[in-house]
Amino acid sequence: MNKNHFILLLLIIFAAFFIRVTNLTFPAFTSDEARVAFRGYTLATTAKDELGRVMPILFNSSGDYQLPAVSYITALGTLVFGKTDLGARMPFILISILIVVLIYKISDIFFLKKEFRLLAALVAAFTPSLIFFSKIPNETIVFTFSLILLFYLLTKEKINFLSVVFTVIFSIAVSKIAWWILIPFTVLTLTFFQPNLRKRTKISVILIVLFLTTVAVVLFLRVPQATRSFLENDFLLLQENSITVAMNRSRGQGLESHWPNFVEKILFNKLQFIAVGVLNWLSHLDLAVFFGQFDEEGKMGFSSMGAFPKIAIFPFIVGIIALIRKSDVKLRALLFYPLVLTFPLVFVYPRNRQDIAVIVLPFLIFIIALGLIKLNRLLKIAVLSLMIFEVIINMFFVSPQIKQTNYSRPAWVKQIVEDGYNLSVNSKVALSDDFTSDIAPFLEWYTPLVAKDDFKNIQFPYKFHQSQVSGIKIIGNDDTFYFCGLDKSTHIFASKRDLEEIQKWLNVTAEKTVVKTYKDDLGNNIVYLLRSTICVK
Amino acid sequence: MRKIISKQSLLLLSIILIGGVFRFYRLTDFPVQLNHDEISQLYDAISIAETGKDVYGNFMPTIFPSVNDFKSPFYTYITSLFYLFLGNKEVIIKLPGVIFGWLTIIAVYFFVLKLFKNWRIAICASFFTAISPFEIFFSRKSFENVAGIFFMLFGFASLLAYIDKKSNTRMLYIGFLFLAIATYTYFSHAILIPFLLFSFVLIYREHFLNNVKRVLLPVLVLGVLLVPLVLIIITNPGARYRSKTVFITQDVNLERNIEYSKSENYLTSFLLKNKAILDFSFNRYLEQFNVDFIFANGLDFTGERLLNQGLLLLIQLPLFVLGLIYLIRLNGFKQAKMFILAWILLGMLPSGLTFESHSPHRSIMVFTMLNIICAVGFYWFIQITKKSKRFFYPLICLFALALIFNFMYFIHMYFVNFPFERSQHIQYPFKQVALYAWSQYQNFDSIIFDPQFGDFEPKIGAGAYYYFAYYGQMPPDKFQKEYRLGDKPREVLFDKFSIREVYWLTDKDLKNTLVIASPWSVREKDIEDKNKIIKRFFFYNGKLAFYAIKL
Structure with missing residues (x-):
């Protein structure tokens, strides 16, 4: 590498780092991310998770079991930087930077111009989805890193079996998606990128990966709710009732219209599940997803951006055309990765799992870089400038996005839980459970609360919601309210649901009960602090 | 040579007949009732034929207020002609749409023949046009855009014929005439066709610029034919009202995004508001190319996300991919490929810039072109499989079975499920x-x-x-x-x-x-x-x- 090249690479890495640490506290955490952040902190300081369990292998989340790697990575961050946004986010920022470096390194294998490597690294540095996922504790960015690392290791001239084994184990410990795609990924990579490798070596590598993923699946199946976890998260299609209902309805309408029964059975049968699954898979790979809007809700990406900046569609299409016309096998192989890596999407209908599409981004980055080198200098500069400009605009003007994600990423909840904690020092406090999806993680992360061992005996908690956090009561739908004496009084942070309940059953007006009103990011009243003469039963 | 010609004609005739069957079969029974567009155009047509005025008393209007949606005049006037000849029958409102939809099969054939100079691809394209769900659906729906597509295809086929043989300036006049008529058929065509024509001339510019004198008079004739349309758009407030009511800024989601972009700083607000509009519009445009929409649920027969009917048959998806790859790898025909690209990109603009998330009726011309790409893919599929004598017939049989199954599914969706699920929509x-x-x-x-x-x-x-x-x-x-x-x-x-x-x-x-x-x-x-x-x-x-x- 010559000196200029090295300097440019350093500049790209610095720019990548800068753009990721800018506005560090954005985006605000979801409840799951807050849970992981707090968990990392408790693991680092007490070797226990948020439920009081000692160094567990499987963790709790709102939708599924969570594999261990992400939580322990977060623990490293909080160990160094403490219970802060920096501590929770830095490990993932660094992992994202490593992705940029790996993409630069891997670009060598395509034997293109030297600028291809720098362009690929630059695009990776300014890929909105990679930036977004680098700023929150999540498995997506970690798995993307481990996958691209595995790709790098498998495409080296001499395959280091030990490195491959550790990377595979690491991938398996990050995400369940790894269990399904590592085999086809390995086969694809070895086929196209190691054509001269001995057959025996290839088979050995594939068998090792197969063995490790099989062990992971078998061990997981021994966990109590494993089957439920698979059916509710990875294989939703298999228990999706709506398809069967729609088919039966269509068939019934056909019979009512005097169509023969055998024709109805031919047209509407279990094959529909395959068609539905395949279409669901392909719909996650649309141009609109990658270049328009990755996630409308803003939970998995900037709400007004695709996975890539909009202008990148132009070099992407140029790159695709170049790939199809070019005869180089390695470059052509890039076209297969988006399909192979995302095929688990077939089984997740009707859920939107846009995060799975993130793992193909490095391969699409190569295609974009290929398109960029085909452009003339002026166009190249224009495209790159517009890409960087769009990313910067979205990073510096975040208020529209904060409003878009008002409920999924409630930045406003911090003040509420801090006030709640301050009051809990001297008196009882209760919070409604419905003004966010799960209030407990926010309480744990944003306040000095220490995790108790109240739930340490739950060996494998699955979708577990805490009803109590260190003495602070979390009010559920079934809880009721009553007037009580001052010695039993509770500071209630009530949602609209609970305020209406209180007004209805205790026959009081808002003016007489509400002491303080909290607003969300849209300026709507969201939480009401009530006078402390009401208790929760 | 005679044998090839007659085989071509025989194939085309069979395809036209097949297309006719699916367009005319029980036309009066399905859809199960005239929708509000049809009934308003029908009664307005009768009103014009009998009194020269629409139902509101406007004499020979250039835009019909109708149900406050200000319809373009072409379809109503042509229906009034059918009324004069055939009398008062419900079916007369359907006849123009179904006839133009049927004739589109021939128009596609000639257009593709002129574009690719390959009769086999042209036959495949006309076949897919004959059986395409969106073609059948919109033909039977009395939709004015269908007539526009017919005129567009013949118009550009004529221009391509002129390019092949420049001494034949008659083709230039015919082409411009057809295109001029097409602009009057549907509102979006009034904007799109001039842009598309401009793109065509730009792409094939050497054929026009080398002989400016020959081209000048036909262009003047085109200009004269378009003058009334320009006057209508400028002077009729209904045209502007309609454009305003359907434009993307009416979308509630965009309104919300604009609301979120408001800031205390005026400059920041201004920048973020325009950014919100650009982002939203770009995304809306790209969403028109959604695989679900085109192949799974674009016609929205059942309200289901995926157990529905797309604009094209699902079996056409792999053919479309093959067609794209073939065209990219094909050496030559650069101008034809660029024109196809321009057609698709421009054709999606009306659908991409309106307040509805998807409005397939505004983008029919694009689906016609996607059909043509599928035909190219099918042609290549045949070429590839022909190389292996062992697998050729089994693969063709497999494909034929899949096609029949997919088409039967569409027929079931259209004649059975659509009335049950969507009768209130009409x-x-x-x-x-x-x-x-x-x-x-x-x-x-x-x-x-x-x-x-x-x-x-x-x-x-x-x-x-x-x-x-x-x-x-x-x-x-x-x-x-x-x-x-x-x-x-x-x-x-x-x-x-x-x-x-x-x-x-x-x-x-x-x-x-x-x-x-x-x-x-x-x-x-x-x-x-x-x-x-x-x-x-x-x-x-x-x-x-x-x-x-x-x-």
Whole structure:
């Protein structure tokens, strides 16, 4: 590498780092991310998770079991930087930077111009989805890193079996998606990128990966709710009732219209599940997803951006055309990765799992870089400038996005839980459970609360919601309210649901009960602090 | 040579016949009723034919106000011609659409033949046009865009014929004439076709610039033909009103995004607002290329996300991919490929810049081109499989089976599921209500109809008075004189009919009146004497739509 090249690479890495640490506290955490952040902190300081369990292998989340790697990575961050946004986010920022470096390194294998490597690294540095996922504790960015690392290791001239084994184990410990795609990924990579490798070596590598993923699946199946976890998260299609209902309805309408029964059975049968699954898979790979809007809700990406900046569609299409016309096998192989890596999407209908599409981004980055080198200098500069400009605009003007994600990423909840904690020092406090999806993680992360061992005996908690956090009561739908004496009084942070309940059953007006009103990011009243003469039963 | 010609013609004829069967089969029965667009255009056409005015008394309008959606005039005027020749039949509103849709099969053939100079691809393209779900659906739906596509295809085929043989300037005149007619058929065509023509001339510029003198007069003729259209757009407020009401800025999601971008700093607000509009528009445009939309649910027959019907058959998806790859790898035909790209990119603009998330009726020209790409893919598929004698016939048989299965699925969706699931979207059973109301004409002093109805949620059925006017065979001149707006909410009055919101608390005390309303307007439990319900009307799926109450 010559000196200029090295300097440019350093500049790209610095720019990548800068753009990721800018506005560090954005985006605000979801409840799951807050849970992981707090968990990392408790693991680092007490070797226990948020439920009081000692160094567990499987963790709790709102939708599924969570594999261990992400939580322990977060623990490293909080160990160094403490219970802060920096501590929770830095490990993932660094992992994202490593992705940029790996993409630069891997670009060598395509034997293109030297600028291809720098362009690929630059695009990776300014890929909105990679930036977004680098700023929150999540498995997506970690798995993307481990996958691209595995790709790098498998495409080296001499395959280091030990490195491959550790990377595979690491991938398996990050995400369940790894269990399904590592085999086809390995086969694809070895086929196209190691054509001269001995057959025996290839088979050995594939068998090792197969063995490790099989062990992971078998061990997981021994966990109590494993089957439920698979059916509710990875294989939703298999228990999706709506398809069967729609088919039966269509068939019934056909019979009512005097169509023969055998024709109805031919047209509407279990094959529909395959068609539905395949279409669901392909719909996650649309141009609109990658270049328009990755996630409308803003939970998995900037709400007004695709996975890539909009202008990148132009070099992407140029790159695709170049790939199809070019005869180089390695470059052509890039076209297969988006399909192979995302095929688990077939089984997740009707859920939107846009995060799975993130793992193909490095391969699409190569295609974009290929398109960029085909452009003339002026166009190249224009495209790159517009890409960087769009990313910067979205990073510096975040208020529209904060409003878009008002409920999924409630930045406003911090003040509420801090006030709640301050009051809990001297008196009882209760919070409604419905003004966010799960209030407990926010309480744990944003306040000095220490995790108790109240739930340490739950060996494998699955979708577990805490009803109590260190003495602070979390009010559920079934809880009721009553007037009580001052010695039993509770500071209630009530949602609209609970305020209406209180007004209805205790026959009081808002003016007489509400002491303080909290607003969300849209300026709507969201939480009401009530006078402390009401208790929760 | 003679054998090849006759094989070509025979194939084309068979395809035309197949296409005709699926377009004309039970045309009067499916869709199960004329929708509000059809009934309004039909009655306006009769009104024009008999009086020279539309139902509102506008003499030979250049834009029809219709149900406040300001329709382009072409389809209504051509229907009035059919009326003059065939008389008053419901089917006359469908005939222009279905005939142009049928003729599109031939237009596609000639267009593709001129574009790729390959009769096999042309035959494949016409075959896919003949059996394409969107082609069949919109042909049977009396949709004016279909006529526009026909004229566009023949127009550009003629221009391509001129390019092949420049001495034949007649083709230039024919091409421009067809394109000029196409601009009058549908609003978006008025903007799109000039841009597309400009792209065509730019792409094939050496053929035009080398012979400017030959081209000049036909271009002038084109300009003269377009002058009335330009005047209509500039002078008619209806045209501007329509553009404004359908533009993307009417989308509630965009309005919300703009609201979120507001800031205390004026400059920041201005920048973020425009950014929000650009982002939203770009994303809306890209969403038109959504795989689900094109191959799974674009025609929206059932309301399901994926157990539905796309604009193209699902089996065409791999053919489309093959077609794209073939075209990219093909050396030569660069101009043809660029024109296809321009056609698709420009053609999606109307759908991409309106307030609806998807509006396939605005992008039919794009799907026609996607069909052509599928035909290229099929042609390549045959070329590849032919190389292996062992696998050729099994693969072809497999493909044929899959195609038949997919097509049968579409037929089932269209003739069975679509009426059951979506009858209310075409205002069913307004026709039955209108016929019944007229059958009771002599028995009541006044007849009130509230068009608020719906299976799952209430909506106001547009153009209800058109149904009453047409099915009561009310003379248009009489309707023009009697039509007026009333004082009550959404009230339209003519003869003894009042189309308005029913307010049962007061309306129940009316005397000698027939009230036809849905359970959304009048709850059955509020009707004290159930014997007063003298008739019930149902959606196609058997659920209650309206009841007629005798007061």
